[in-house]
Amino acid sequence: MTPCVFCQIVAGEVAAEVVHETSTTVAFLDARPVQKGHVLVVPREHVVTLPDLPSDELAPFFAEVQHIARLMPSALEAQGTFVAMNNAVSQSVPHLHCHVVPRTKGDGLKGFFWPRHRYADGEQSSYATRLRQALSTDEEPPSTLSG
Incomplete structure (x- = not known):
């Protein structure tokens, strides 16, 4: 190394x-x-x-x-x-x-x-929801973000 x-x-x-x-x-x-x-x-x-x-x-x-x-x-x-x-x-x-x-x-x-970049219709809310969920449960967010 x-x-x-x-x-x-x-x-x-x-x-x-x-x-x-x-x-x-x-x-x-x-x-x-x-x-x-x-x-x-x-x-x-x-x-x-x-x-x-x-x-x-x-x-x-x-x-x-x-x-x-x-x-x-x-x-x-x-x-x-x-x-x-x-x-x-x-x-x-x-x-x-x-x-x-x-x-x-x-x-x-x-x-x-x-x-x-711009969000597609409804995409911003989806990202926000996933982040809120991860932050409120202190868990790793799912790795399915595509942008």
């Missing part, structure tokens, strides 16, 4: 521009930034996706994401931030990470990075 590059960064085995550390997180510059100053926040412990993160680590993880998003605009003379996270699909490194990207009007980023 290939070693996790983010675990190696956390351990100090791979060089990275670390911008902040807490007892549970490490934040460093993305090596291939969407915008200059693009930061990745990772948990120190190896988890692959957000659902894998223990619930008692959620608040510290997102507190660090919020901390960076709050201070980034003034530090980098930006107008705001874009905060995003992939889970499995499009996750280039299989270690939970949250992107905090500085944004300024006219910076070239346009909307979302994926196309939008």
Whole structure:
């Protein structure tokens, strides 16, 4: 199995521009930034996706994401931030990470990075019902979604 590059960064085995550390997180510059100053926040412990993160680590993880998003605009003379996270699909490194990207009007980023879709008649209600049912019973939803 290939070693996790983010675990190696956390351990100090791979060089990275670390911008902040807490007892549970490490934040460093993305090596291939969407915008200059693009930061990745990772948990120190190896988890692959957000659902894998223990619930008692959620608040510290997102507190660090919020901390960076709050201070980034003034530090980098930006107008705001874009905060995003992939889970499995499009996750280039299989270690939970949250992107905090500085944004300024006219910076070239346009909307979302994926196309939008429309629901067919009655389809939106079906998706909502399935999600409500899964969330109210805390069970996995059926894997029959087709869109």
